[in-house]
Amino acid sequence: MLNVAEAQEALEIEKIERPDMDLIEMQRQFAEYSASLFREGFLDSQFTQLQQLQDESNPDFVLEVVSLFFDGSERLLNDLTLSLEQEMVDFKKVDAHVHQLKGSSSSIGAQRVKNACIAFRNCCELQIPEACRAYLQQVKQEYLLVKNKLQTLLKMEQQIVAAGGSIPITECPEWIRLECCHRPGCCYKPEWIRLECCYRMEWIISESRMVARVDHLGLMLLAGVDQARVLPQAGVLLQAGVD
Amino acid sequence: MNVGAACSSGGTNGIEQDPHVLAVDDNVVDRKLVEKLFKNSSCRVTTAENGMRALEYLGLGGDRQSCSSCQASDICPSHGLKVNLVLTDYCMPGMTGYELLKKIKESSHMKEVPVVIMSSENISARINKCLEEGAQMFIQKPLKLSDVKKLRCQVMQRRS
Numbered sequence: 557m558l559n560v561a562e563a564q565e566a567l568e569i570e571k572i573e574r575p576d577m578d579l580i581e582m583q584r585q586f587a588e589y590s591a592s593l594f595r596e597g598f599l600d601s602q603f604t605q606l607q608q609l610q611d612e613s614n615p616d617f618v619l620e621v622v623s624l625f626f627d628g629s630e631r632l633l634n635d636l637t638l639s640l641e642q643e644m645v646d647f648k649k650v651d652a653h654v655h656q657l658k659g660s661s662s663s664i665g666a667q668r669v670k671n672a673c674i675a676f677r678n679c680c681e682l683q684i685p686e687a688c689r690a691y692l693q694q695v696k697q698e699y700l701l702v703k704n705k706l707q708t709l710l711k712m713e714q715q716i717v718a719a720g721g722s723i724p725i726t727e728c729p730e731w732i733r734l735e736c737c738h739r740p741g742c743c744y745k746p747e748w749i750r751l752e753c754c755y756r757m758e759w760i761i762s763e764s765r766m767v768a769r770v771d772h773l774g775l776m777l778l779a780g781v782d783q784a785r786v787l788p789q790a791g792v793l794l795q796a797g798v799d
Numbered sequence: 800m801n802v803g804a805a806c807s808s809g810g811t812n813g814i815e816q817d818p819h820v821l822a823v824d825d826n827v828v829d830r831k832l833v834e835k836l837f838k839n840s841s842c843r844v845t846t847a848e849n850g851m852r853a854l855e856y857l858g859l860g861g862d863r864q865s866c867s868s869c870q871a872s873d874i875c876p877s878h879g880l881k882v883n884l885v886l887t888d889y890c891m892p893g894m895t896g897y898e899l900l901k902k903i904k905e906s907s908h909m910k911e912v913p914v915v916i917m918s919s920e921n922i923s924a925r926i927n928k929c930l931e932e933g934a935q936m937f938i939q940k941p942l943k944l945s946d947v948k949k950l951r952c953q954v955m956q957r958r959s
Contacts, residue, residue: 605941606832609839620831624828628826628827628828652892656826659826660828662919662941664832
């Protein structure tokens with residue numbers, strides 16, 4: 557059993573022999589964090605486009621675009637809050653603001669903000685102030701989440717660059733986890749299983765007669781498969797029968 | 800690495816001049832994205848935040864129409880670089896991309912310049928309206944590098 561002093565010495569020796577150990581660890585953590593953001597739908601492939609555009613002629617490109625997004629979004633969210641507090645709400649103005657926010661979030665790949673804006677706009681058409689305020693809250697929440705995550709990601713990136721390393725680029729995965737609306741712990745022998753991607757509203761086809769289990773997070777696991785493939789406009793969605 | 804101080808582009812072989820694009824969008828994030836997309840594709844870019852500014856830059860309605868320097872070469876000492884492509888957002892306050900398209904196509908000296916419309920919404924009536932008015936193409940936002948490369952190809956083909 558090593559004592560503390562010996563352990564520290566061992567670590568120092570290891571650092572000298574492998575001086576880039578910290579850098580590798582940082583890059584690994586960055587890649588993992590980045591992948592989780594894509595997996596959880598916070599970011600989509602448009603963000604990867606931004607990262608791929610960054611080069612030596614503009615090494616802070618992503619940071620600059622993201623900063624513009626933050627500034628603009630906060631202004632828009634303030635304007636939206638004020639507009640919805642008016643006696644006579646100007647829904648045309650509200651819609652125009654949401655359209656702007658939807659546009660910029662889409663351009664940087666902030667997928668969940670974009671989808672929250674889409675839902676908000678649908679609500680605007682109904683012209684019900686309370687409902688719109690609720691949707692605005694959703695948008696704000698998603699915005700704050702992605703802001704926090706992007707700031708974390710960019711900070712990790714800065715640390716890697718400062719240590720002289722390159723930034724690993726994560727491809728947006730084609731496979732994503734879907735949320736299931738059924739009770740956890742149940743087993744289904746589905747002929748019809750309902751799966752909904754809350755961010756993309758796309759359906760998937762599940763093979764009939766497949767045994768599936770809903771795990772404790774409410775995620776549908778198709779037998780032998782960790783994640784399900786999302787097919788656009790795939791058609792039927794179904795009811796589950798409890799086994 | 801930036802080659803060539805004067806141009807806002809990566810620079811190509813110098814035999815053919817890099818195309819000059821005027822990008823019009825009221826959204827600052829989109830302007831920044833479009834600018835980088837074109838710069839990374841060896842194009843010179845000028846951005847405008849609305850239709851009025853775009854028209855001013857193009858010198859429409861002004862003295863650019865009768866300027867002999869403009870007719871003669873790609874660079875005019877008073878009016879700057881010739882524009883090879885106008886890329887405009889559809890939804891803009893004040894003058895929409897459609898209205899800007901119309902003004903360009905109505906002008907005598909700019910009507911040959913290709914105009915491409917971008918929109919986040921895929922509304923076929925809107926698309927048809929723009930194509931009928933003479934838009935070269937309609938592109939769905941958000942813009943990607945593959946879209947921009949395609950556009951550059953088309954512009955270069957037209958020039959040769």
